[in-house]
Amino acid sequence: MTMATSAKTTAASHVEWGRVRPARRNADRLMKVIATGFTLVAIVVLFWILGMLIVKGLGGLSVATFTQITPGPGTEGGGLANAIVGSIVLTFLGIAVATPIGVLAGTYLAEYGKASKLADLIRFINDILLSAPSILIGLFVYVILVEPFRGYSGWAGGVALGIIAIPVIVRTTEDMLRLVPGGLREAGAALGAPPSVVITSVTWRAAKSGMVTGILLALARIAGETAPLIFTALNNNFWFSPNLVGGVSNLPVTIYQFASAPYENWQQLAWAGSLIITVSILVLSIIARRIVRGGK
Amino acid sequence: MAAVTDQFAAPSAPVRKTPMGTFDLVFRNASLLAALFVLVLLAGIMVSMVVGGWPAFREFGLGFITSSVWDTQNEQYGAWPAIVGTLSTALIALVVGVPLSLGIAVFLTQLAPPWFKQPVSTAIELLAAVPSIIYGMWGLFVFAPLFAAYVQIPLSNLVEGMPVVGTILYSRSPSGLGILSAGIILAFMIIPFIASITRDMLDQIPSVLRESAYGIGATTWEVVRHVLVPQAGVSIIGAVMLGLGRALGETMAVTFVVGNANRLSPSVMDPGSTIASRIANEFNEALGLQLNSLIALGCILFFVTFVVLVIARLLVARVKRY
Numbered sequence: 001m002t003m004a005t006s007a008k009t010t011a012a013s014h015v016e017w018g019r020v021r022p023a024r025r026n027a028d029r030l031m032k033v034i035a036t037g038f039t040l041v042a043i044v045v046l047f048w049i050l051g052m053l054i055v056k057g058l059g060g061l062s063v064a065t066f067t068q069i070t071p072g073p074g075t076e077g078g079g080l081a082n083a084i085v086g087s088i089v090l091t092f093l094g095i096a097v098a099t100p101i102g103v104l105a106g107t108y109l110a111e112y113g114k115a116s117k118l119a120d121l122i123r124f125i126n127d128i129l130l131s132a133p134s135i136l137i138g139l140f141v142y143v144i145l146v147e148p149f150r151g152y153s154g155w156a157g158g159v160a161l162g163i164i165a166i167p168v169i170v171r172t173t174e175d176m177l178r179l180v181p182g183g184l185r186e187a188g189a190a191l192g193a194p195p196s197v198v199i200t201s202v203t204w205r206a207a208k209s210g211m212v213t214g215i216l217l218a219l220a221r222i223a224g225e226t227a228p229l230i231f232t233a234l235n236n237n238f239w240f241s242p243n244l245v246g247g248v249s250n251l252p253v254t255i256y257q258f259a260s261a262p263y264e265n266w267q268q269l270a271w272a273g274s275l276i277i278t279v280s281i282l283v284l285s286i287i288a289r290r291i292v293r294g295g296k
Numbered sequence: 297m298a299a300v301t302d303q304f305a306a307p308s309a310p311v312r313k314t315p316m317g318t319f320d321l322v323f324r325n326a327s328l329l330a331a332l333f334v335l336v337l338l339a340g341i342m343v344s345m346v347v348g349g350w351p352a353f354r355e356f357g358l359g360f361i362t363s364s365v366w367d368t369q370n371e372q373y374g375a376w377p378a379i380v381g382t383l384s385t386a387l388i389a390l391v392v393g394v395p396l397s398l399g400i401a402v403f404l405t406q407l408a409p410p411w412f413k414q415p416v417s418t419a420i421e422l423l424a425a426v427p428s429i430i431y432g433m434w435g436l437f438v439f440a441p442l443f444a445a446y447v448q449i450p451l452s453n454l455v456e457g458m459p460v461v462g463t464i465l466y467s468r469s470p471s472g473l474g475i476l477s478a479g480i481i482l483a484f485m486i487i488p489f490i491a492s493i494t495r496d497m498l499d500q501i502p503s504v505l506r507e508s509a510y511g512i513g514a515t516t517w518e519v520v521r522h523v524l525v526p527q528a529g530v531s532i533i534g535a536v537m538l539g540l541g542r543a544l545g546e547t548m549a550v551t552f553v554v555g556n557a558n559r560l561s562p563s564v565m566d567p568g569s570t571i572a573s574r575i576a577n578e579f580n581e582a583l584g585l586q587l588n589s590l591i592a593l594g595c596i597l598f599f600v601t602f603v604v605l606v607i608a609r610l611l612v613a614r615v616k617r618y
Binding site: 020024025027028030032035036038041042043045046048049052053056100101102103108111112118119124126129131132134135136137139143144166167170194195196197199223224225226227230234252255256259260270271274281282285289 | 316317319320322323324326327328329330331332333334335337338340341344345347348395396399400402403404406407408416418419420421422423425426427428429430431432433434436437438484487491513515516517518520538541542544545546547548552572575576579580591594597598601602605606608609
């Protein structure tokens with residue numbers, strides 16, 4: 001249908017201009033030029049940012065970037081090994097916190113709550129959390145997990161990232177479960193399976209790829225988050241202790257601290273880190289998109 | 297169909313006293329708890345902001361909002377410059393970002409050939425995936441020097457001595473950093489959100505409306521102006537509010553380019569600060585009342601964005617859901 005519609009639209013936009021008053025014709029042309037130009041501006045900015053990262057980041061990338069730890073002030077060389085590992089640990093900690101809660105909450109909304117008042121309220125609040133400033137979530141975790149325990153920790157960082165990921169997972173899980181045809185659920189129920197079994201072994205299975213997409217999108221969302229980590233995991237220039245107590249080095253805060261530092265090797269590393277983090281996130285988002293399109 | 301499915305999941309469904317029945321009950325309650333946790337989160341954020349900021353509110357009262365002093369030596373804190381910075385950067389972001397977003401949405405839904413629509417849509421959405429801190433790097437190292445050389449310096453020379461614009465647009469130290477730069481960077485960050493929601497809204501309008509307008513000889517512009525925009529109207533405002541919510545709380549990019557000055561300047565070219573940038577800048581060195589004042593700033597940000605986002609969601613939901 002969309003094909004037919006757009007064909008018609010194209011046909012309609014090629015009306016005989018001779019029969020249209022010049023003022024109307026010019027307004028139309030002006031609008032088309034402006035809309036196309038605006039789109040071009042946004043695309044140029046995207047490729048400008050990517051180009052900047054490649055030009056400045058590739059120069060700083062080397063084997064040492066992945067094998068050595070972040071250098072102290074005034075120290076030569078160094079790499080990002082501890083920051084990269086720290087970021088991976090924090091991000092997966094966040095996903096580990098968010099996935100069970102997000103999937104279960106999304107399941108509640110799609111399978112149990114449905115159109116009830118409570119479900120509507122939860123949906124509404126979830127949508128608000130989805131766009132809530134991440135800095136507030138960082139402050140929140142600072143107040144409940146950092147201040148009482150008198151110290152920054154990787155756990156607090158993971159929880160903060162998890163809280164940012166939860167609404168993303170809730171939303172996609174619900175949307176994906178809603179796409180599963182009711183007939184499948186009824187077939188399961190007709191075999192005598194209780195709702196929980198129908199959900200876990202029929203509905204979830206049918207919506208699997210969509211739900212994985214939601215988790216990937218959440219991963220992409222939190223991997224580059226900086227603001228909430230400043231108040232929770234902070235950063236450090238060494239290998240963090242395995243119990244994650246004390247500052248845990250991570251890429252975003254390292255970039256933040258190194259970017260405008262007076263040491264050239266720090267700036268180089270900030271660019272290299274920016275390239276690594278952006279490429280990872282863009283690849284994740286593109287994979288997630290592919291899964292959605294392949295699943296349909 | 298819906299009715300049958302409803303019955304099957306109805307809470308009154310008999311629970312058998314078997315291991316399966318227990319699992320059923322546990323699963324149901326676990327999912328309910330997880331869903332309630334979403335409410336607890338929002339309430340928790342609200343309570344922790346109010347409690348954490350309380351000492352500052354108690355100490356300064358309403359003066360905390362209206363005072364422009366931020367003096368760590370004498371423990372005097374006022375939020376006014378940060379509030380004005382937050383509102384003005386967000387406003388600039390909307391003024392720049394909304395026309396761009398609407399243009400993109402119109403291009404994607406009305407002008408782009410089908411094979412071109414998908415890659416352009418993806419590119420716009422990838423703008424949203426780029427982390428905030430990368431926008432900050434771009435703003436500080438690429439945008440700001442160009443902005444200083446090609447906008448601030450020529451413009452300052454031009455407007456110097458003029459009434460009003462000579463104050464608002466004059467930059468005393470053309471570094472490229474300031475309220476206007478932050479607003480422009482924010483604009484690019486909110487474009488993907490406004491553009492993709494508007495695109496979805498325009499796509500949802502029944503094509504028969506469009507076709508009948510074309511049928512009576514309307515041009516594309518007239519169809520957009522008189523058919524599509526009135527149809528999508530309220531939800532476009534909702535999308536804009538959603539963008540505003542993003543712009544108000546955006547932290548890292550703004551911290552890089554806003555200049556982080558604590559005083560209020562009459563010129564949009566001068567450095568300033570926003571609530572979020574001030575918190576990000578000072579938090580790790582802050583102690584005592586300063587820390588409470590920063591959390592109190594967070595509290596103000598929370599309530600402002602909360603109101604904006606509630607309005608946004610109500611307006612968007614009108615069209616989108618069901």
